[in-house]
Amino acid sequence: xxxxxxxxxxxxxxxxxxxxxxxxxxxxxxxxxxxxxxxxxxxxxxxxxxxxxxxxxxxxxxxxxxxxxxxxxxxxxxxxxxxxxxxxxxxxxxxxxxxxxxxxxxxxxxxxxxxxxxxxxxxxxxxxxxxxxxxxxxxxxxxxxxxxxxxxxxxxxxxxxxxxxxxxxxxxxxxxxxxxxxxxxxxxxxxxxxxxxxxxxxxxxxxxxxxxxxxxxxxxxxxxxxxxxxx
Numbered sequence: 284x285x286x287x288x289x290x291x292x293x294x295x296x297x298x299x300x301x302x303x304x305x306x307x308x309x310x311x312x313x314x315x316x317x318x319x320x321x322x323x324x325x326x327x328x329x330x331x332x333x334x335x336x337x338x339x340x341x342x343x344x345x346x347x348x349x350x351x352x353x354x355x356x357x358x359x360x361x362x363x364x365x366x367x368x369x370x371x372x373x374x375x376x377x378x379x380x381x382x383x384x385x386x387x388x389x390x391x392x393x394x395x396x397x398x399x400x401x402x403x404x405x406x407x408x409x410x411x412x413x414x415x416x417x418x419x420x421x422x423x424x425x426x427x428x429x430x431x432x433x434x435x436x437x438x439x440x441x442x443x444x445x446x447x448x449x450x451x452x453x454x455x456x457x458x459x460x461x462x463x464x465x466x467x468x469x470x471x472x473x474x475x476x477x478x479x480x481x482x483x484x485x486x487x488x489x490x491x492x493x494x495x496x497x498x499x500x501x502x503x504x505x506x507x508x509x510x511x512x513x514x
Contacts, residue, residue, distance in 0.1 A: 303372060303373065304373060304491075305373060305488065305491045305493065306335060306336030306337070306342075306373060306493065307336070307492075307493060307494060308336055308337045308493065308494050308495070308496075309333060309334050309335070309336060309337075309342065309486075309493055309494075309495045309496070310333070310334040310337075310495065310496045310497075310498070311331065311332075311333050311334075311484070311495055311496070311497045311498070312331065312332045312333075312334075312498050312499070313329060313330070313331045313332075313497070313498070313499035313500070314329065314330050314331075314499070314500050314501075315328070315329045315499060315500070315501040315502070316328045316329070316501075316502050316504060317351070317503055317504065318504045318506065319503060319504065319505050319506060319507065320506050320507065321507050322353065322507070323352060323353050323354075324350070324351070324352060324353075325350075325351040325352075325353065326348065326349075326350060326351075327347070327348055327349040327350070327351050327361060327363060328347075328348050329345075329346075329347050329348075330344075330345065330346050330347075331343070331344070331345040331346075331347075332344055333345075335370065335373065335375060336373075338375065340375050341370070342369065342370050342373070343367060343368065343369045343370070344367070344368045344380075345365060345366065345367045345368070346365065346366050347363065347364075347365040347366075347385075347387075348363050348364060348365070349361040349362055349363020349364070349387070350362060350363060356393070357392055357393050357394065358390070358391065358392055358393075359390075359391045360388075360389065360390050360391070361388070361389050361391075362386075362387070362388045362389075363386075363387060364384070364385060364386055364387070365384070365385040365387060365409075366382075366383070366384060366385075367382075367383040367384075367385065368380045368381070368382060368383075369381050369383065371416045371417065371418050371419070372418070379416060379417060381413060381414060381416040381419070382413075382414040383411060383412065383413050383414070384411075384412045384414075385409050385410065385411050385412070386409070386410040387407060387408065387409045387410070388407070388408055389405055389406060389407035389408075390405070390406050390407075391403065391404070391405050392404045392405075396433075398436075399435060399436040399437075400433065400434070400435050400436070401433065401434045401436075402431075402432075402433050403430075403431070403432050403433070403434065403446075404429075404430070404431050405428075405429075405430040405431075405448075406427075406428070406429055406430075407427075407428040407430070408425070408426070408427055408428070409425070409426045409428070410423070410424075410425055411423060411424040411425070411426060422454060422455065423454070424452055424453065424454035425452070425453045425454075426450055426451070426452040426453075426461060427450065427451045427452075428448060428449070428450045429448065429449050429450075430446060430447070430448035430449075431446065431447060431448075432444055432445060432446025432447070432466075433445055433446075434470075439472070440471060440472050441469065441470065441471060441472070442469075442470040442472070443467075443468070443469060443470070444466070444467070444468045444469075444470060444480075444482075445466070445467050445468075446464075446465075446466045446468075447463070447464065447465050447466070448463065448464040448466075449463050450462050450463065450464075459489070460489055461489075462486060462487060462488050462489075463486075463487040464484055464485075464486050464487075465484065465485045465487075466482060466483070466484045466485075466497070467482050467483050467484075468480050468481065468482030468483075468497065469481055469482060476502060476503040476504075476505060477501065477502050477503070478500075478501050479498075479499070479500055479501075480497070480498070480499045480500075480501065481496075481497065481498050481499075482496075482497050483495070483496065483497070484496075484497055
């Protein structure tokens with residue numbers, strides 16, 4: 284009887300350990316629909332769905348919005364809020380999602396190297412507020428993000444983008460590496476305001492790494508100017 288109990292405890296420990304391990308793969312789906320009120324003012328909108336490994340089960344849902352000001356052709360700034368809902372473990376049978384509220388601010392810079400090659404820099408800071416769950420107490424964090432990327436226009440329809448984003452976070456009186464995202468994407472331009480982007484991301488965590496398939500649809504909604512010329 285003792286032997287059977289030992290085997291059951293070992294099996295339960297193994298299953299629990301597997302449930303706590305971050306999946307090696309995942310899929311990120313995104314929808315971007317910024318609303319442009321003028322050449323300078325924009326309402327940022329994006330929603331996201333991130334899968335639990337290679338399954339279709341959700342690991343995270345998000346909505347992010349902000350007011351963006353385009354200062355000129357090179358510089359823009361934004362400030363807004365975000366809502367994240369994240370599964371509290373990597374087990375499909377767990378249906379508990381933790382709630383996170385964010386305040387975020389960013390500065391963007393774009394430099395045209397030549398007619399077809401652009402360089403982008405984004406600096407973002409986030410104030411993160413996590414509600415208590417069954418596995419964690421309520422806490423707050425501050426995160427710094429630095430993203431640099433280049434976009435190469437191939438023709439009127441296709442572009443390639445290579446980018447890297449580094450994140451450092453301060454939480455529980457400790458500042459440490461949070462994650463790094465290395466991304467390679469292909470962009471298909473349906474028209475001047477609509478595009479589809481698909482690619483691969485290598486996501487490095489402090490104690491694990493992931494291979495992520497990314498798909499995003501973007502539609503700029505323009506409330507000014509000649510709509511016929513913008514399509």
